[in-house]
Amino acid sequence: MEDDLVQRIKANPEYHRLVARRSRYGWTLAVIMLVVYYGYILLIAFNRDFLSTRMGAGVMTWGIPIGLFVIFFTVVITGIYVRRANGEFDELTASIREKAL
DSSP states (O other), rough: OHHHHHHHHHHHHHHHHHHHHHHHHHHHHHHHHHHHHEEEEEEHHOOOHTTTBBBBTTTTHHHHHHHHHHHHHHHHHHHHHHHIIIIIIIIHHHHHHHHHH
16 A cells, blocks of 8 residues: 555656755755855855954954854755745645645
């Protein structure tokens, strides 16, 4: 019974669209996140002077807000994925499940 259900789901063209769409979206967001993260790491490695430059007359350097941006960006991009996964992807999954049963 279980194998039959798996085969029906795998035969559904909507399932293949869901997998392709979800994979493409996940990899796109992962690449964007890697660019931001490794961009920050490369900035630390090759332009340390910029990051240690003070902002105005205070004691805060450029490295602090840029580092906080990387953390904030991580939270935002995770929220973007979760919102789409809980909406579009869950609806497609429910539709596929309904048709398979």
